[in-house]
Amino acid sequence: MPKSAPLLNGTLDLIVLQMLRAEPTNGYDLTLRIQAVSRDVLQVNAGSLYPALYRLEERGLIRAAWKETDTGRRAKVYSLTAGGRKHLSEQRATWERFAGAIAAILKRA
Amino acid sequence: MSIIPRAVLRLRAVFLFGRVQREMDDEMRAHLELATQRYMARGLTAHDARVAARREFGNLTAMADDARQARGARWAESLVTDVRLALRGLRRTPLFAVVAVLSISIGIGATTGIVTLAESLLGHAPAGVGDPGRVVSVGGTRHGHGFDTFSYPTYTDYSRATSLSGLTAIDLEPKALSLLTSEGSVAVRGGTVSGNFFTVLQAHPALGRFFGPSEDSEAGEASVVVLSDRYWHRRFNGDSSVVGRAITLNGTQFTVLGVAAPGFQGPFVIAPDLWMPMRASVRLDKSEGMLTERRDVWLVAVGRLAPGRTRAQAQGELSAIAARLRQSFPDESDLDGVRVDPLSLVPGDGHDVIAGFMTVLLVVAGLVLLVASTNVAGMLLARAARRRREIAMRVALGASRSRLVRQLITESLVISVAAAVIGLVLSNWLVRMVMALVPRLPVPIVVHPALDLRVLVFSLGITLLTAVAVGVLPAMESTAPDLVPALKIDAGATGRRHRIRSVLLVSQIAVSMLLLIVAALFARSLVRARAIDPGFAPHDVDVVSLDLALAGYDDQRGVAQADALVDRAAHLPGARAAALSAVLPLGGTFIGYGAIVVDGRPAPNGQDGWDSGWDVVTPGYFEVMRIPIARGRAFTEADRAGTGDVAIVNQHFATHIFGVADPVGRTFHSDKRTVTVVGVARDSKYGALDETPLDFVYVPIAQRYRSSTNLLVRTVPGARLAQPLEHLVAELDPRLPVLDQSTMDDEVALSLFPQQLALLISGSLGLVALLLAVLGIYGVIAYSVAQRTREIGVRVALGAARGAILRMVLRQGMVLASIGVLTGGLLAFGATRLLSTYLFGVPPTDVVAFGGAAALLAVAAVAASWLPARQAMRVDPMMALRAD
Numbered sequence: 001m002p003k004s005a006p007l008l009n010g011t012l013d014l015i016v017l018q019m020l021r022a023e024p025t026n027g028y029d030l031t032l033r034i035q036a037v038s039r040d041v042l043q044v045n046a047g048s049l050y051p052a053l054y055r056l057e058e059r060g061l062i063r064a065a066w067k068e069t070d071t072g073r074r075a076k077v078y079s080l081t082a083g084g085r086k087h088l089s090e091q092r093a094t095w096e097r098f099a100g101a102i103a104a105i106l107k108r109a
Numbered sequence: 110m111s112i113i114p115r116a117v118l119r120l121r122a123v124f125l126f127g128r129v130q131r132e133m134d135d136e137m138r139a140h141l142e143l144a145t146q147r148y149m150a151r152g153l154t155a156h157d158a159r160v161a162a163r164r165e166f167g168n169l170t171a172m173a174d175d176a177r178q179a180r181g182a183r184w185a186e187s188l189v190t191d192v193r194l195a196l197r198g199l200r201r202t203p204l205f206a207v208v209a210v211l212s213i214s215i216g217i218g219a220t221t222g223i224v225t226l227a228e229s230l231l232g233h234a235p236a237g238v239g240d241p242g243r244v245v246s247v248g249g250t251r252h253g254h255g256f257d258t259f260s261y262p263t264y265t266d267y268s269r270a271t272s273l274s275g276l277t278a279i280d281l282e283p284k285a286l287s288l289l290t291s292e293g294s295v296a297v298r299g300g301t302v303s304g305n306f307f308t309v310l311q312a313h314p315a316l317g318r319f320f321g322p323s324e325d326s327e328a329g330e331a332s333v334v335v336l337s338d339r340y341w342h343r344r345f346n347g348d349s350s351v352v353g354r355a356i357t358l359n360g361t362q363f364t365v366l367g368v369a370a371p372g373f374q375g376p377f378v379i380a381p382d383l384w385m386p387m388r389a390s391v392r393l394d395k396s397e398g399m400l401t402e403r404r405d406v407w408l409v410a411v412g413r414l415a416p417g418r419t420r421a422q423a424q425g426e427l428s429a430i431a432a433r434l435r436q437s438f439p440d441e442s443d444l445d446g447v448r449v450d451p452l453s454l455v456p457g458d459g460h461d462v463i464a465g466f467m468t469v470l471l472v473v474a475g476l477v478l479l480v481a482s483t484n485v486a487g488m489l490l491a492r493a494a495r496r497r498r499e500i501a502m503r504v505a506l507g508a509s510r511s512r513l514v515r516q517l518i519t520e521s522l523v524i525s526v527a528a529a530v531i532g533l534v535l536s537n538w539l540v541r542m543v544m545a546l547v548p549r550l551p552v553p554i555v556v557h558p559a560l561d562l563r564v565l566v567f568s569l570g571i572t573l574l575t576a577v578a579v580g581v582l583p584a585m586e587s588t589a590p591d592l593v594p595a596l597k598i599d600a601g602a603t604g605r606r607h608r609i610r611s612v613l614l615v616s617q618i619a620v621s622m623l624l625l626i627v628a629a630l631f632a633r634s635l636v637r638a639r640a641i642d643p644g645f646a647p648h649d650v651d652v653v654s655l656d657l658a659l660a661g662y663d664d665q666r667g668v669a670q671a672d673a674l675v676d677r678a679a680h681l682p683g684a685r686a687a688a689l690s691a692v693l694p695l696g697g698t699f700i701g702y703g704a705i706v707v708d709g710r711p712a713p714n715g716q717d718g719w720d721s722g723w724d725v726v727t728p729g730y731f732e733v734m735r736i737p738i739a740r741g742r743a744f745t746e747a748d749r750a751g752t753g754d755v756a757i758v759n760q761h762f763a764t765h766i767f768g769v770a771d772p773v774g775r776t777f778h779s780d781k782r783t784v785t786v787v788g789v790a791r792d793s794k795y796g797a798l799d800e801t802p803l804d805f806v807y808v809p810i811a812q813r814y815r816s817s818t819n820l821l822v823r824t825v826p827g828a829r830l831a832q833p834l835e836h837l838v839a840e841l842d843p844r845l846p847v848l849d850q851s852t853m854d855d856e857v858a859l860s861l862f863p864q865q866l867a868l869l870i871s872g873s874l875g876l877v878a879l880l881l882a883v884l885g886i887y888g889v890i891a892y893s894v895a896q897r898t899r900e901i902g903v904r905v906a907l908g909a910a911r912g913a914i915l916r917m918v919l920r921q922g923m924v925l926a927s928i929g930v931l932t933g934g935l936l937a938f939g940a941t942r943l944l945s946t947y948l949f950g951v952p953p954t955d956v957v958a959f960g961g962a963a964a965l966l967a968v969a970a971v972a973a974s975w976l977p978a979r980q981a982m983r984v985d986p987m988m989a990l991r992a993d
Contacts, residue, residue, distance in 0.1 A: 027136065028143040046140060046166045071146060075139040 012044070012052050013061075014095060017080065017088040020062060024079035026069065027053060053078060061087050141166060191519035198520060205492070206524070208884055209485045213528035215877050216478025217568040218535025219870065223474050225540050227467035229558035230378065230455055236557070237373030238452075239311025240413075245420055246376065246456045247276065247410040247427065250446040256457020258406045259447075261387070261399060264303070266430055267410060267447070272423040275309040276412035277302060283381035284390070285817075287659035287846045288344075289357035293839055294659070296846040297340070299358070300381030301390035307335070307369075309413050310376060316341075317352035317367025325386035332363045332389045338371040339555070340382035358385075359393055360661050360844070372557070376411045378454040380555035394658075403438055409456065412449075424449040454556070466863060466947055470870050473627055476620050477874045482572070483617040484881045489521060490610050491892050518577055525572040532568065543866060610892075614885050615929045618970075621878035622933025622962055623940065628875030629958035630941060631868040634949035638861055641950070644793020645694060645734040647853035651822045651830045652693065653838065654849035658816035660842045668750070668811050670841065671818070675727050677837055678820060683828035688729035689810055689818045692722075694795055694853075695860045700724070702813070705806070706778040707766055718779065719766045721804040722795050725815040730807070731757075731790060733823045734853075741773035741788030748787075749811045757788040762804040784808070798860055799949050821853070864949060879969055882929075886973035890922045894977040898984055906986035915982045922974025923967070930963050937962075 019025070019033055027049060034044045056062045061084035067077040080088070141162050148158035199206035234241035247267060248256035259267075261278065268276040283298035304325025312319070315338060323329040336351070345351045355362045363385065374380035391399045399405045414423060424447075431447040453460045493500075500513060540558045655674075657667045671689055678687035692698055704718025712719045724730075728744040731737075739760060748755050756777075763772045763786075772786045792802050810818070820838075824830055831850050838847050858865075894901070901914060941953040951958070 026139070026143070028140045032147075046137070050137070069143070071143075073139060073142060073146075075143065076136045 011095075012048060013056060014088070014091050015044075016049070016052055016056060017061065017084055017091070020078055020080045021085065021088060024077050026067075026075035026077050028075070029069075030078070056084070060084075137166075188519075191516045192523060194516060195520040195523040199523065202492070205488055208881075209488060209524045210527045210531065212481035212484055212877065212881050213478070213525065213572055214531035214535055215874070216474065216481045217529055217532030217572060218539060219474035219874055220471060220478055220536075220568050221532060221564045222536035222539030222543075223467060223470045223870070224564040225536060225558050226543060227464070227471070228564075229556040230463055231453060231460060231467070233454065233557070233559075235310075235374065235376050235452065235454060237310075237312050237370045238376060239313075241452055243414045244310070244376065244452040245273075245412050245414060245423060246450050246452055247412055248448055248450070248457050249406070249409075249431075250448050253446060254458065256409065256448065256450075256459070258408055259410075260403045260406050261408060262401065262403050263406075263431075263434060264408050264410055266434060267427055268412075270412075270423060270426045270430065272415055272418040272426045273412040274415040275305055276410050277306045277309040278387065278408045278410050279303075279306070279375065279377075280390075280407055281377070281379065281409050283379060284394075285654075285656050285659065285846075285848045286358045286393075287360075287656075287844060289360075289844070290344075293843045294846040295344075296659075296848040297344075297358070297382045298380075299334070299390070300375060300384040301387055302375070302384050303387050306375075306384065309411065311413075312373055313370055314367040315370045316349055317365070319369075320366055320384075320386050325388050327388075330388045330392075331386070332361060332392075333366045334358070334363045334383045334385045335366055336368045336383045337374060337381065338369055339374075339380070341368045344382075359659055361393055363389070374555055376452055376454075377456060378554050378556060411452065420449055420451065462946075466867070469944060469947060470867065473624060473871050473874055476624055477878055478568070478572070480617050480620045480624070480878050480881050483613050483620075484885050485521070485524065487610050487613045487617070487885055488888060490613070491888055493517065521577065522573065525569070528572060529569045543869075546866070546869070547862065610889055611925060614889050614925055615932065617885050618882050618926055618929025618966065619933035619936060621875075621882040622930050622966055623937045624871070624875045624878040625962035625965060626933070626937040626941060626958050627944065628868070628871040629961050630944060630948055630951055630953065630955060631864065631871050633955060633958055634947075634951045635861065635864045635868050637950035638798050638864055641794070641798045643694065643798060643857065644791060645736050645853075647857045649824045649826050649828070650733065650853035651824060651834060652849075652851045652853060652856070653820040653822075653831075653834045653847055654693075654818075654851075655820060655838065655845065656817045656848060657845070660845040662816070664814040667814050667816055671727065671810055674820060674838070674841055675729065677841070678822050678834065679729070681822070681830055681833050681837065683824050683830055683833075685823045685825060686729050686733045687820065687822045688733040689725075689727045690730050690734075690821055691725040691810075691815045691818050692795075693819050693856055694734070694793065695797065695856045697796060697860075699796065700815075702780045702808075704779065705766065707775075708778075710766060710768060719804065721762060721766070721806050724805070724807050725810050725813055725818070726807050727810055730821070733821050734793075735823075736793055737791045739789045739791050740771050741786070743788060744807075744809045748809045752812075754782050754784040754812055755787045755809065756784045757790050757807040758786055759790050759803075759805040760792045761802040762806060763789050765804055798857075863947065867947060879965065882966065883969045883973045886922055886926060886970050887976065889925065890918060890974045891977040891980070893921065894918060894981045897981075901981050901984045902986040902988070905984060911982045914984070915978045918978035918981045919971065919974050922970050922978075926966060926970030930966050933966075934959060934963060 015034060016030065019030060019037070025033065027046070031044050031046065031049055053062070053064075057064055057078070061081060062078050063081050064076050064078050066074055069075050141159075144162035144165060145155075145158045148161045149155060153161060238244060246256075249259045249263075251257060258281065264276070264278040270276070280301035283300045286297050286299045287294040288297045304320060304322035307314075307319035308321060314335070317335075319335055320331065320333050324331040324333055334356070336345070341347060341351065351365050352367055354365050356365060357363075369384075375384070385393075387400065391397050399407065412423065414420065427447045427449055431445075435445065448457070450456060450460075455463055503513060544558065657670060660670070662670055675687045675689060678684060691700055699722050701721075702723055704712070704716065705721050706712075706718045710719075726744070728746060728748070731743050738757070741757070744755065744757065758766075758772065760770070763770055766777075767775060767786075771789065773788060774786065776783050776785050778784070790805075790807065792805075794800060795803055795805055820834065822830055822834065829852070835847050835850070838845055904914065905911075937959065938954060943953075945953045
């Protein structure tokens with residue numbers, strides 16, 4: 001099982017935090033949403049999503065609670081904590097600087 | 110989130126990983142259900158939807174694994190997994206597991222057991238003694254050695270020392286007393302102590318009260334006793350109404366004041382049944398002079414250091430007092446010094462002798478632990494080599510290195526823990542076995558061997574350390590990042606590992622050699638000791654110890670009763686002859702009647718007379734013991750009080766003191782008497798089997814009555830008369846208790862006990878070491894043959910004779926064994942000198958022991974290499990070349 005590169009790892013965390021900022025949601029819906037929002041470019045595998053969720057929960061960036069879904073099933077719903085919100089804005093700034101730099105390099109080359 | 114809830118979450122993951130896992134499972138199941146629902150909504154059948162959801166989800170197990178790792182549960186769970194894997198691995202190789210666990214557990218068990226025994230004699234503070242660290246023992250020395258007794262006046266002088274807050278006098282050997290009971294008289298061991306005994310020791314009574322200094326003073330002298338807890342239970346069934354009751358000891362009434370706390374037995378290993386104040390004790394013997402005569406040396410002392418004072422200060426002060434006493438009483442005191450030691454259950458030189466002996470045994474056991482660890486290290490290396498490719502494969506597939514190393518080390522940890530558990534059982538067993546082997550002792554010695562946990566922890570520590578050390582080496586090597594050679598055919602690294610293993614094996618053989626030599630030396634010395642002619646015939650002699658004074662006889666009556674006793678005993682069915690003897694040969698005690706003066710033969714070094722051992726016997730003694738009379742005659746009934754004093758000397762006495770082989774008819778002076786020598790007895794052993802010849806003199810009991818004596822009865826072979834003799838004594842006088850019963854064989858066995866114990870431990874451990882050496886050699890040679898299969902195949906294909914192959918492999922085993930034997934021999938040559946104190950008529954570099962051990966190991970080496978050598982000889986060149 002190939003491990004994700006650190007960059008990718010960080011990216012997934014960023015995506016999850018961003019998605020949860022919009023709306024608290026459960027793991028399954030999260031995969032669907034990421035897929036939809038990224039126009040099917042990003043296929044988030046459950047095998048990487050849940051470890052990422054637990055990692056974020058442990059770092060105190062998100063919290064989880066068991067809730068009923070629209071269809072009446074119980075599922076664990078994740079939402080952003082205050083710390084998560086702060087972390088997200090910092091990470092977004094970092095990411096934008098990084099993405100800008102990459103884009104600049106690629107354009108020049 | 111602050112650090113604390115995070116830690117809680119992690120802890121929860123570690124300790125409750127079962128619950129965490131369930132929660133995760135729930136969540137993933139919810140995920141699957143949601144996905145299935147969605148597929149069904151798209152029109153798939155329930156089954157297809159489930160399959161699709163699952164496919165999309167991926168590998169459940171692998172994912173759960175990753176998820177758990179994120180949760181921190183990984184550590185606890187992987188430990189469980191590692192242990193399970195290790196157990197599975199060990200189950201797959203049961204021989205390896207059994208040998209590894211058993212050999213290490215024997216090492217742990219032996220070290221723990223021996224230290225437990227040593228601790229019970231030397232290490233433990235006496236039970237019930239308050240603040241034992243401030244208590245010192247005080248004994249006399251001669252020429253700077255020994256722990257000798259001194260007189261009561263000397264004790265009172267010593268007790269003036271200001272560096273001691275209190276000093277109590279103790280008669281080291283409890284005296285035999287006769288306690289009157291409803292079933293007749295029974296023997297009881299009474300300790301004689303000064304009145305401040307319990308105060309100085311800061312002991313507390315379990316019942317009633319203790320006697321104090323006032324009850325041992327001239328004004329307040331009282332006939333009182335304090336019972337030991339043990340005796341209170343044995344004789345009085347723990348009846349608390351005994352306090353205040355009167356008991357009759359030697360015909361005198363004593364009041365029971367109280368019972369000491371359980372376990373309290375005074376400061377030493379010798380445990381009296383009861384204690385009585387010194388004045389009451391000497392009055393009982395009608396020997397009040399014992400308290401005033403400087404000539405009567407019978408006491409040692411135990412003191413408590415005054416606050417702020419050290420043992421060195423006490424030593425200095427008492428030495429000064431002793432020096433003054435020597436000047437004031439140059440003729441009276443035969444002590445030339447005093448020693449102040451830390452309190453020990455075994456005081457004086459005995460402490461050092463036992464400590465040395467136990468150290469030797471401990472070193473032997475420690476070496477076995479070392480051998481066992483080395484052996485396990487070698488086996489683990491071989492295992493790692495076999496698993497090298499498997500491990501390399503797992504590394505290549507992405508297993509983390511630390512995880513693999515951890516797993517390999519877990520295996521050795523599992524071995525150690527199992528070994529420690531079995532070792533605990535073994536040490537317990539060893540202690541019990543040794544305690545059961547201890548022969549009947551002439552004095553009531555009570556020790557309380559308690560398993561020493563510190564030692565167990567220490568042994569376990571060593572083992573764990575070894576385990577990690579021997580586990581790490583192969584683990585690091587086999588998980589080294591350089592995978593390519595490992596995945597290819599075994600090459601370079603194998604050679605290195607094989608060399609490490611060979612070095613381990615050689616050192617293991619060397620230590621085994623050392624152990625075998627030690628065992629052989631002890632075995633040889635036991636054989637030598639057994640072969641020593643004691644000068645008398647110990648078989649088929651029953652012994653009953655008595656003290657005629659306990660029945661209240663005076664000297665005249667005592668002699669008459671002694672005669673009657675001997676006469677009746679000799680006529681018991683099964684008896685051949687009977688006699689009385691004041692000292693038992695090899696019993697370790699000597700009596701004396703003062704210096705011996707021979708006209709015209711001045712004693713050496715300006716002493717006022719010659720020193721000799723004495724015994725008081727009845728005429729039949731030489732017949733019972735089968736000690737030949739070399740010249741002159743034995744005693745007869747005619748040698749009685751009123752006729753001239755006679756004596757029989759031994760041959761050494763004759764030549765050493767008289768300077769002639771036949772001194773019959775000559776006289777010597779001692780104890781204000783002039784004694785005529787009527788016979789010369791052949792030399793025998795008196796105190797110990799390994800003693801150098803001693804001067805010894807026998808006198809008849811009719812001329813020098815001594816109430817404390819032993820009835821010796823020679824029986825027809827195989828008969829034991831313990832029971833009839835006991836009846837006979839009770840019949841003769843119901844007031845006369847039997848103090849002790851044994852046989853002369855017991856006495857000889859007792860004197861051989863240290864050698865026997867040493868042989869038992871070193872012999873069985875040597876055997877273990879030999880076995881491990883065989884396994885080690887077999888393992889290394891078999892492994893090397895397996896590695897060289899191809900090479901051997903080529904050799905055979907090229908025409909090497911099968912015999913040559915066999916010799917080649919055998920030679921390999923012999924070379925390793927020879928280096929080990931040589932190293933071990935050299936090691937032993939330097940080390941066994943330390944054993945010489947404990948050896949018996951065998952030099953520490955005994956050729957037979959060294960040669961025997963070497964031969965044994967050589968044979969073992971050939972035997973161990975034989976099987977793999979045969980295998981090598983049978984290698985089919987076609988198969989070997991095709992392999993791989």
